[in-house]
Amino acid sequence: MTASQFATPLSSQDASHIKRRHKFYNFIKGRFNTSTIEEDDEPKGIFGASLGYASQWSSLQPHGLTVPDPVAKCFTEILKRGMHIEGLFRLSGAASDVRQLANEFDRPPYYGKHLDLSTYDIHTITGVVKKYLRALPEPVIPRHLHSRFLQTASSLSDSSTADLEDLAHLILELPRLHRHLLCYILILAGSIQQHADANMMCADALAVVLAPVSTGLEQLLQHNVTKKKRQLLRREEMTDLVQTNAQWTMVWTAMIENYETLLDQCMPKMNDDKDQKDDDHDLREPTPPFQTLLNQFDPRPTTTTSAFATTPPPRRHQHQHHQHPEGWRSLFTPPDGARRVLKRLASASSMRPPSVHHHWV
Numbered sequence: 001m002t003a004s005q006f007a008t009p010l011s012s013q014d015a016s017h018i019k020r021r022h023k024f025y026n027f028i029k030g031r032f033n034t035s036t037i038e039e040d041d042e043p044k045g046i047f048g049a050s051l052g053y054a055s056q057w058s059s060l061q062p063h064g065l066t067v068p069d070p071v072a073k074c075f076t077e078i079l080k081r082g083m084h085i086e087g088l089f090r091l092s093g094a095a096s097d098v099r100q101l102a103n104e105f106d107r108p109p110y111y112g113k114h115l116d117l118s119t120y121d122i123h124t125i126t127g128v129v130k131k132y133l134r135a136l137p138e139p140v141i142p143r144h145l146h147s148r149f150l151q152t153a154s155s156l157s158d159s160s161t162a163d164l165e166d167l168a169h170l171i172l173e174l175p176r177l178h179r180h181l182l183c184y185i186l187i188l189a190g191s192i193q194q195h196a197d198a199n200m201m202c203a204d205a206l207a208v209v210l211a212p213v214s215t216g217l218e219q220l221l222q223h224n225v226t227k228k229k230r231q232l233l234r235r236e237e238m239t240d241l242v243q244t245n246a247q248w249t250m251v252w253t254a255m256i257e258n259y260e261t262l263l264d265q266c267m268p269k270m271n272d273d274k275d276q277k278d279d280d281h282d283l284r285e286p287t288p289p290f291q292t293l294l295n296q297f298d299p300r301p302t303t304t305t306s307a308f309a310t311t312p313p314p315r316r317h318q319h320q321h322h323q324h325p326e327g328w329r330s331l332f333t334p335p336d337g338a339r340r341v342l343k344r345l346a347s348a349s350s351m352r353p354p355s356v357h358h359h360w361v
Contacts (some may be wrong), residue, residue: 017116037085045106048135051177057111064271065180069112070105070132074125075188082122083191084198089209091261101128130213139216140182142175146215153247156254164258167251168265176271183266185210189258207252215248 001293046054046068059072067075082088092098099122105112117125141149148347151171171179189206212218225344255262 011090025137039233045108046111047102047106047132048137049182050137051175055177061184063267066177067184068132069308071100071129071181071184073112073115074129075184076187077117077120077125078122079191080123081118083195084120085329086198086200088122088192088199088201088206089126089130090201090205091123093121093127093227097121097124097164098127098131101125105132114273130209133213134218138178140178140185142178143216145170145173149245149251150244152254153250156250162262164254167255168262171262171266175296179266182214183263183270184263185214186255186259189256193256200359203253203256204249208247211248211252214252217248218243223232286309 047058047070054068055066058066061067061072076108078088097120101115101120104115105128131259152163154168154169158168167209171182174182189203189210192199192201194205196205
């Protein structure tokens with residue numbers, strides 16, 4: 001005889017009671033079991049986290065700009081000794097060196113606050129900046145404003161006062177932290193282009209590099225290539241990407257060439273949005289441990305490296321010329337498959353009339 005033959009049949013009342021208990025148990029399990037929380041929702045560092053979350057370790061720059069530490073420290077080092085180095089942002093540092101330095105910035109509890117970047121190769125430093133911008137869940141220029149920025153592309157070629165005013169108004173519509181970061185990028189890019197005779201990076205060349213990582217175009221391309229299992233994109237899709245990339249290149253070229261005019265209009269109104277709740281959703285992400293926040297104010301001098309820092313790789317010989325910036329640049333006073341397709345897209349920027357000061361090929 002089987003065990004089921006010895007089982008006493010349950011009454012309808014008992015069966016109903018057991019059913020209610022199971023239902024209540026499943027409800028409690030679903031509400032309070034931590035395993036239901038997606039682990040990927042909680043940032044494990046500042047790379048890949050929103051600007052709102054990263055702002056807990058950000059540096060407050062002159063004029064009230066709040067900028068993530070990886071960008072602020074790297075930009076300061078670039079300004080100190082990199083302005084005359086050829087191919088800034090266009091040439092890449094060794095992938096292993098970029099990864100190592102990015103890991104130092106992403107390592108708790110200090111997140112790179114005590115890193116000494118003076119021994120790192122400049123191209124490694126610019127590679128870390130691009131890696132950070134590329135990893136942002138929402139690009140520097142958020143997606144919901146893309147269409148409005150791209151609408152200005154066709155009218156920006158003459159850089160008229162009205163067009164630049166429209167562009168400045170668009171910049172001011174960005175969420176506060178995105179607006180601060182964009183202006184900070186424009187300040188450095190504007191400084192770099194002033195040394196184009198030495199570094200071969202005019203406004204157009206910088207736009208070709210910075211536009212994809214600051215607008216999410218590179219991330220979109222990476223997603224599409226992965227989704228298609230690295231098959232070639234259809235002709236129509238490639239044409240759309242080429243046109244979009246060319247438009248973004250025009251917009252970024254205009255912003256870099258006219259960065260002082262734009263900043264003159266934007267900076268006085270940079271923080272005139274105290275009642276705007278544009279970053280509230282970012283700040284809802286997990287708050288770091290209290291001790292982690294206190295560790296930011298460690299009394300050790302900032303010239304020392306992190307307690308967890310590894311020996312930085314030797315850098316190639318580089319010219320140490322440095323010229324103090326003027327105007328808005330005073331903010332910097334010292335205190336794989338998809339990439340190949342992007343190179344093809346960059347060449348499509350020739351749809352735009354070449355810049356008179358275009359120095360690189």
